[in-house]
Amino acid sequence: MNCKILTLFITIKIINVDCSIKGLVNNFGGFDGLSFLKFGTCDISKCSQTPKHYEELGCLPILNDGDCCPKSFDCSHLSVRSYSNKCFYKGKTLSESSKITNDESLQRSCINDVRCMQQGKFFFRHETCSELFGPSLELGCIRVYARDKCCSVGTVCGDDAERLPICKFEGKTYRMGERMYSNVHKCHQCLCTSDFTYMKNMTANKDCFKINCNIELREVENINNNCVPIYHNDVCCPYNWRCPHRNDAIVPGDSSDEKKNKTSQKCKFGNLEFNIGDRLSVREKDECSNCTCLVPPMLSCIYSHTC
Numbered sequence: 001m002n003c004k005i006l007t008l009f010i011t012i013k014i015i016n017v018d019c020s021i022k023g024l025v026n027n028f029g030g031f032d033g034l035s036f037l038k039f040g041t042c043d044i045s046k047c048s049q050t051p052k053h054y055e056e057l058g059c060l061p062i063l064n065d066g067d068c069c070p071k072s073f074d075c076s077h078l079s080v081r082s083y084s085n086k087c088f089y090k091g092k093t094l095s096e097s098s099k100i101t102n103d104e105s106l107q108r109s110c111i112n113d114v115r116c117m118q119q120g121k122f123f124f125r126h127e128t129c130s131e132l133f134g135p136s137l138e139l140g141c142i143r144v145y146a147r148d149k150c151c152s153v154g155t156v157c158g159d160d161a162e163r164l165p166i167c168k169f170e171g172k173t174y175r176m177g178e179r180m181y182s183n184v185h186k187c188h189q190c191l192c193t194s195d196f197t198y199m200k201n202m203t204a205n206k207d208c209f210k211i212n213c214n215i216e217l218r219e220v221e222n223i224n225n226n227c228v229p230i231y232h233n234d235v236c237c238p239y240n241w242r243c244p245h246r247n248d249a250i251v252p253g254d255s256s257d258e259k260k261n262k263t264s265q266k267c268k269f270g271n272l273e274f275n276i277g278d279r280l281s282v283r284e285k286d287e288c289s290n291c292t293c294l295v296p297p298m299l300s301c302i303y304s305h306t307c
Helices: 052-057 076-083 104-108 158-162 220-224 258-262
Strands: 005-010 013-018 060-062 072-074 087-089 092-094 111-116 122-126 141-144 154-157 166-169 172-175 179-181 188-191 208-210 228-231 240-242 267-269 272-274 289-292 300-303
Touching (some): 104 208, 240 289
Antiparallel strands (some): 060 072, 111 122, 179 188, 188 208, 289 300
8 A cells, every 4th residue: 555644544633654664553642552563664562661651641752763662742632621511531521520431441449539620620539558557467467359349358267278370470389369560561460360370461461450540630730730750669649740940941952853843742841842862950949850852852851869
C-alpha cells in the first residue's frame, strides 16, 4: 500500500500515523499493550515505557518521519480542563454528580465511591487495608489476594502454605495468591495463580496488571495549574509535583547540539519554553529535584537520592 498517511481506529480515538513508521499506539498513549508486535525494522518493544502521567492523562505520542519511538507527546486536550466544571477520567467527560463504576483498576487501588464534584474535582473513598496496621505476619505465613480486591482476602500458614502452587518470577519464588512486583517493569504488578506463566511482555499476561496512579482523580488542581510530577527513579507513581513560580528560570543545556535546539518540540512550564536538554532552575525547597526537558511538552522531574 502506497500512502503517506494511514488512519488507525483504536477504540474511539483516531490517530494519524505516517506509513513509514508502521507503529501502533494503545488507547491511552502508551506502547506497552502492543510491545510484542514488530513492524519491519521498527520494534516498539525497544521503546522506553510511556511516562505514567502521559499515559493516564491520555496524551498521544507524536511520531515524526523515520521515528519508531515517540520523542514527544500531544497533551493539547488538557488546556481546556482548567476552564471547565466537568470531570475527566480515561477519555470520558463527566458531569457533576456522575459516578465512576465497574473500574477494576480503581478497585485494585482501594478506591471506591468515585463521584464528580464541583470545579471538576473528584470525591472518592479510600479503603484502608487491615494488614497495613495489624501485627506482622508470623513466620511461615503469607497473605493471599484476589484479582479484583485491593486488600488481602486471607492468610495461609505452615503446611497449608507449603502445599500451594508456586510461581517463578524474576528469580524469586511465590505461592498462589501472593502479589509479585517487578524490578524491571515498575508500573506493573502480578498475581501468582495456579497457571501463572512468566512473560516479559507484562500487558500480554492475564495475571499482570498496570499500577494505576489515579493521577486524574487525585491531581486535578496540579494538572489545571500546569504543574509537573516528580518521580523517584525506582517508583512508578509521582511522589510530588512542582508548580510554576515567578522566580523560575531556564538553565541552558548543551547549546552545541543544534539539532536539538532547532526542533519544534519544546517543553513548556509556566511562561517558560525549554529546548531539549534545558533544565529548570533549582528552588531551595526543591533542591533535590532535577527537572529537564527530555520528552516534551512537560518537563521530566526526578528526585535525587544522593542529594
